[in-house]
Amino acid sequence: MKPFLLPILGIILTGAFFNTNATNIGSKAPKLQIQHWIKGKPVDINKADEKKIHVIEFWATWCGPCRTSIPHLTELQKKYKNKGVTIIGITDEQKQTVERFVRRQGKQMEYTVAIEKGDSMSQSYMRAFGQTGIPSAFVVDQKDRIVWVGHPMNGLDEVINRLVKGTFDLTAEIAKEKAQVRLQQLSVQYWERLVEGEKNDQTKKIGAELLALVKNNAEVSCNIAWAVLTDESVKYRDLDFARAAAKAAFEVSGGNQPQIIDTYALALFESGEIEEAIKLQKKALSLASDQQEKVQLKKSLDRFQAAKKQKK
Structure with a gap:
């Protein structure tokens, strides 16, 4: 992957947008290929049963985030x-390693644990759904369909609850996953164009579609706007996009988060709206509680005010 794509992908992936192969959501769950059952009884997930829901989580004993997820999975x-x-x-680790780990976990790990045969399940689940990291959870519904893929600490509870209650909407979930995949595609295309300095209608068009997908997520909108405004690799700073994204973040967040206000103020300043930028920056400074953050906000305010004086 090109290094200059990392900022935008980092923003998208940390903003609760999880990348999956949306075309596979709703497909029949691949058969479990198990070498050893370490804890719990053998399970056959491919028997459609209106009363059975399965969660298949890929993990490893050496994985920190996986270990963090264990108590949560036990609770569920x-x-x-x-x-x-x-x-x-x-997991795909050695039997002795897994047995020792599970034994030490004791009651913290109160769910079924198994070791796959080779990498058969990693292929049919992880790779088939575009998952490149663990932990990754796959939810199989009562009709033997994979209906959700994601981090076990991010949305799994809600999905299980809706399946149990009978309120889970697979069609809506597929649409959501497709939107997330499209989001990542647009992010890469847009960032490439900014870095390469492509100031044209196509860049604007891609930016508009990207903004439509992220505008209701304050964190992602704010972070993308900030990257457009400040990242050194950017040759074309699309100020119209940055201002619109920052404004969306400001409005969605209620206009009371210092970092978001700071981003919106910078977007306005770079667009020539110095008076409004100063007004917003003062508000951000008044709301900030962290001393280090206050110092940075004050530096920006001083810069804005200095520019105002020079303009006179």
Whole structure:
């Protein structure tokens, strides 16, 4: 991957947009290929059962985020045990390593654990759905369909709850996943154009479509605007996009978050709206509680005010 794409992808992926192969959502769950069942009874997920829901989580003993997720998965298993939910942790490590780890976890790891045969499941699940990191959870519904893929700490609870209640909308979930994939595609295309200095209608068009997808997410909108305004690799600073994205973040957040106000103020300043930028920067400074943040906000305010004096 080109290094200059990392800023924009980092913003998208940390803003709760999870990349999956949306065309596979709703497809039949691949068969479990298990070498060893370490904890719990063997499970057959491919028997369609209106009362059974399965969560297949890929993890490893050496993975910090995976270990962090273990108590949460145990909590979910206990909560939904009598609702037909079975959570299965899948790893590809040595049997002795996994047995020792599970034994040491004790009651913190109270769900089924298994070791896959070779990398068969990594291929049919992880790679098939575009997952490149762990932990990754796959939810299989009562009709033996994979209906959700994501980080076990980010949205899994809600999906299980909706499946149990019968309110899960697969069509809406597929549409959501497709939008997220489109978001990543647009992000890469837009950032490439900014870095290469392509100031033209096509760049504007891609930016407009990108903004339409992120404008209701204050964090992502703000961070993209900030990157457009400040990243050194950018040759074409699309001020119209940055101002619109920062404004969207400001409005969605309620206009009371210092970092978002700071970004909006910078976008206005770079667009020549110095008076409004100063007004907003003063507001950001008044709302800030962290001393280091205050210092940075004050530096920007001083810069804006100095520019105002020079303009006179």
